[in-house]
Amino acid sequence: MAKKKKTTTKTPKAPRFQKIKAFFGNRQTQTILGLFIMLFAIFLLVSFISYLFNWQDDQSQLEDFSNKKVGVKNLLGKIGASISHFFIYDGFGFISLYIPVLVFFSGLLIFMKGSLTKIRNSWGWGILGVLWFSIAFGFLAHKNALLAGVVGFELNSYLQQFLGKTGLFLALLFLFISYFIIRFKLTPEKIKENLPKKEKLVATESSDITANLTSEINEKQVLDTEENSIVELSLDKVEPIIEENTITETLVVENTVKTTQNEKDNEDVSIEVEQSVEEKHVVENLSDKLVKDFGEFDPTLELGNYKFPTLNLLKDYNETISVDQEELEANKNRIVETLNNYKIGIAKIKATVGPTVTLYEIVPDAGIRISKIKNLEDDIALSLSALGIRIIAPIPGKGTIGIEVPNKKPTMVSMKSVISSTKFQNSEMELPIALGKTISNETFVVDLAKMPHLLMAGATGQGKSVGLNAVLTSLLYKKHPAEVKFVLVDPKKVELTLFNHIERHYLAKLPDTEDAIITDTTKVINTLNSMCIEMDARYDLLKIAMVRNIKEYNAKFKARKLNPNDGHKFLPYIVLVIDEFADLIMTAGKEVETPIARLAQLARAIGIHLIVATQRPSVNVITGIIKANFPARAAFRVTSKIDSRTILDSSGADQLIGKGDMLFTNGNDVVRLQCAFVDTPEVEKITDFIGSQRAYPEAHLLPEYSGEEVGTSLDIDISERDALFRDAALLIVHAQQGSASLLQRKLKLGYNRAGRLIDQLEAAGIVGPFEGSKARQVLVPDELSLNLLLDGEKNTDS
Numbered sequence: 050m051a052k053k054k055k056t057t058t059k060t061p062k063a064p065r066f067q068k069i070k071a072f073f074g075n076r077q078t079q080t081i082l083g084l085f086i087m088l089f090a091i092f093l094l095v096s097f098i099s100y101l102f103n104w105q106d107d108q109s110q111l112e113d114f115s116n117k118k119v120g121v122k123n124l125l126g127k128i129g130a131s132i133s134h135f136f137i138y139d140g141f142g143f144i145s146l147y148i149p150v151l152v153f154f155s156g157l158l159i160f161m162k163g164s165l166t167k168i169r170n171s172w173g174w175g176i177l178g179v180l181w182f183s184i185a186f187g188f189l190a191h192k193n194a195l196l197a198g199v200v201g202f203e204l205n206s207y208l209q210q211f212l213g214k215t216g217l218f219l220a221l222l223f224l225f226i227s228y229f230i231i232r233f234k235l236t237p238e239k240i241k242e243n244l245p246k247k248e249k250l251v252a253t254e255s256s257d258i259t260a261n262l263t264s265e266i267n268e269k270q271v272l273d274t275e276e277n278s279i280v281e282l283s284l285d286k287v288e289p290i291i292e293e294n295t296i297t298e299t300l301v302v303e304n305t306v307k308t309t310q311n312e313k314d315n316e317d318v319s320i321e322v323e324q325s326v327e328e329k330h331v332v333e334n335l336s337d338k339l340v341k342d343f344g345e346f347d348p349t350l351e352l353g354n355y356k357f358p359t360l361n362l363l364k365d366y367n368e369t370i371s372v373d374q375e376e377l378e379a380n381k382n383r384i385v386e387t388l389n390n391y392k393i394g395i396a397k398i399k400a401t402v403g404p405t406v407t408l409y410e411i412v413p414d415a416g417i418r419i420s421k422i423k424n425l426e427d428d429i430a431l432s433l434s435a436l437g438i439r440i441i442a443p444i445p446g447k448g449t450i451g452i453e454v455p456n457k458k459p460t461m462v463s464m465k466s467v468i469s470s471t472k473f474q475n476s477e478m479e480l481p482i483a484l485g486k487t488i489s490n491e492t493f494v495v496d497l498a499k500m501p502h503l504l505m506a507g508a509t510g511q512g513k514s515v516g517l518n519a520v521l522t523s524l525l526y527k528k529h530p531a532e533v534k535f536v537l538v539d540p541k542k543v544e545l546t547l548f549n550h551i552e553r554h555y556l557a558k559l560p561d562t563e564d565a566i567i568t569d570t571t572k573v574i575n576t577l578n579s580m581c582i583e584m585d586a587r588y589d590l591l592k593i594a595m596v597r598n599i600k601e602y603n604a605k606f607k608a609r610k611l612n613p614n615d616g617h618k619f620l621p622y623i624v625l626v627i628d629e630f631a632d633l634i635m636t637a638g639k640e641v642e643t644p645i646a647r648l649a650q651l652a653r654a655i656g657i658h659l660i661v662a663t664q665r666p667s668v669n670v671i672t673g674i675i676k677a678n679f680p681a682r683a684a685f686r687v688t689s690k691i692d693s694r695t696i697l698d699s700s701g702a703d704q705l706i707g708k709g710d711m712l713f714t715n716g717n718d719v720v721r722l723q724c725a726f727v728d729t730p731e732v733e734k735i736t737d738f739i740g741s742q743r744a745y746p747e748a749h750l751l752p753e754y755s756g757e758e759v760g761t762s763l764d765i766d767i768s769e770r771d772a773l774f775r776d777a778a779l780l781i782v783h784a785q786q787g788s789a790s791l792l793q794r795k796l797k798l799g800y801n802r803a804g805r806l807i808d809q810l811e812a813a814g815i816v817g818p819f820e821g822s823k824a825r826q827v828l829v830p831d832e833l834s835l836n837l838l839l840d841g842e843k844n845t846d847s
């Protein structure tokens with residue numbers, strides 16, 4: 050029975066409790082309850098706010114609460130007014146407004162099935178806060194009944210009795226600070242770490258590292274600590290083990306590992322997400338800063354006051370092209386007649402009058418073969434009884450045939466007219482050159498930097514030197530001394546002397562040489578080789594700067610992205626002008642040709658450009674290797690068709706009329722131009738104008754080059770010599786013929802090995818340098834001398 054009783058007494062209680070629990074655990078109940086609480090919070094808030102405005106009126110009315118006649122002003126009536134009065138006036142004062150917030154928040158959490166702990170926490174902290182504020186308001190403004198409320202006022206005066214004003218103030222301050230310390234888990238260390246927000250690189254992959262590190266943390270540290278406590282482990286003391294695949298080198302270990310143990314209530318476990326601090330990036334790098342502070346590097350600054358030559362230094366000529374109608378008619382009639390004689394009908398004819406020649410553009414009748422007209426070139430010229438007829442059949446890009454007939458009265462194209470043209474003045478080219486005017490009277494401007502080298506040819510007295518002066522003048526009018534330097538080679542010794550005036554502005558020379566203008570052949574060789582050294586040095590600079598050409602390099606340098614302490618400097622363009630190339634080739638041959646070919650092949654990217662002029666455009670002067678590397682050619686009048694072919698790869702230059710009449714090609718079309726005329730007094734005026742200005746201390750210096758290296762650039766170690774070296778040397782000395790094919794035949798070697806042997810023999814001084822198609826010279830006369838030479842070598846080597 051007793052047993053029975055026990056069960057009967059216990060059972061009714063348990064289900065009731067469980068029923069209540071189930072009732073409140075029901076989501077519908079929770080939703081309704083949450084909603085009710087939220088609405089109640091709004092009710093409270095509205096009434097509180099309304100009370101703030103109407104409290105004085107409503108207060109007296111509340112005494113007569115049940116009296117229907119007595120009304121209140123509060124938006125939520127007597128109940129609203131009473132509750133507000135209770136909380137605000139009799140309670141905690143103004144801060145009571147926080148109570149509806151707390152209520153609303155709790156309602157929301159119930160509505161959303163949030164954590165109960167949160168509700169508990171927020172009420173705990175909320176009530177403390179309300180009390181604190183109420184007392185604080187009482188402390189600060191005890192006369193204002195609404196601010197502190199009765200509770201605040203009373204507590205304030207009660208506490209002041211015990212602690213005094215200062216004591217209470219300190220107590221309030223203490224509570225205030227304590228709140229922040231507890232709430233935000235502040236420690237002096239944490240504050241210190243957060244205060245100086247300097248470059249602290251935070252691991253972007255902190256999770257990885259944390260994982261790595263946790264496994265490494267001394268377990269004891271964790272176990273020794275109390276249950277349920279949060280163990281903060283400073284990672285400073287832990288040696289991080291960094292796996293290869295983690296990006297860790299730049300980490301500042303700042304994270305803390307939080308280990309929570311034995312949590313009973315899962316709901317109570319709140320996850321704290323530590324915000325990783327955004328890694329700071331340097332937006333403005335050093336070069337940007339330098340540019341911001343000092344502006345872009347200005348290479349012209351050293352000669353900042355430099356004045357470009359003025360246009361009035363150049364002469365005016367009467368340049369109006371007079372169109373002689375009679376001459377035009379007569380020429381047209383003769384062309385039509387001549388062509389008709391050869392049964393070539395003309396559909397249309399059009400004339401363009403240029404400075405020196407007039408172009409008659411002919412549209413032949415349908416069915417006429419162009420080659421027929423081309424073949425009749427000489428006959429037509431004879432019939433027109435004029436020199437310098439050039440037939441262009443067809444005119445590229447047009448379906449017409451051109452016949453260029455010289456004008457009876459040619460017009461001079463002055464340098465002034467081309468320099469002052471907007472085409473030249475507004476050109477954005479790197480090295481603009483105003484060469485002259487085309488047949489349609491347009492100024493012809495080309496970029497030397499794009500050519501990239503220019504070959505000029507023409508018989509003597511046809512305008513080459515004037516052409517070179519036009520090129521140099523163009524550059525002087527457009528480029529600052531800091532941007533371009535000239536290396537002038539003048540074997541004729543008289544043509545370029547005027548440019549001596551601008552030595553310290555525009556010229557470049559070898560160190561320890563007196564004259565910047567080179568007239569001596571050996572100096573030319575040294576200068577060319579020095580330019581090859583300059584070229585290699587510039588390529589190295591470009592490589593380090595990771596740019597492809599001088600333009601990009603200089604742009605980078607100007608933007609202060611290249612450090613002068615690393616050897617970087619602003620690179621001026623270097624223009625090498627050789628006035629008489631034939632002379633050089635005749636006297637120095639390969640020694641000149643090889644560096645010229647090298648420069649021509651490679652120098653374009655690093656800003657070295659060559660202008661080579663010759664009056665003998667024969668194949669032994671303009672060799673295949675030179676021609677291949679000079680796509681831009683300017684031909685003045687030459688004496689034979691063969692010369693014209695050598696220079697232009699086509700005839701035409703032999704039919705020019707001289708005096709600056711020229712053909713220019715840059716690989717594709719041939720353009721007929723009248724070269725601009727600049728005479729010696731004009732050049733003198735310009736060079737004087739420049740020369741009288743402040744200059745650099747000396748001419749631009751090219752790298753040093755010692756002439757001894759000429760011809761023995763091959764530096765082959767004795768120990769690396771071929772096993773057959775001695776045999777080969779003997780063979781060559783016996784035969785007195787330095788050819789690789791001899792070695793190939795006699796020693797039965799392959800081409801490459803024989804070539805290598807010849808190189809080694811050259812390095813040893815047994816054979817001379819390569820001389821084109823001829824066999825190399827043998828420098829050792831007999832076997833005895835050879836033995837002496839080789840034994841001597843051995844002795845010096847050991």
Ligand SMILES: Nc1ncnc2c1ncn2[C@@H]1O[C@H](COP(=O)(O)OP(=O)(O)OP(=O)(O)O)[C@@H](O)[C@H]1O
Pocket residue numbers: 461462507508509510511512513514515516664708709710723724725726727
């Ligand atoms: N563009 C031009 N317009 C008008 N006349 C010109 C022009 N170019 C040259 N001449 C005339 O031709 C003459 C010879 O020219 P220039 O001295 O340039 O010839 P060159 O080819 O250099 O001769 P050389 O090879 O002997 O030095 C000049 O004095 C001038 O009278």
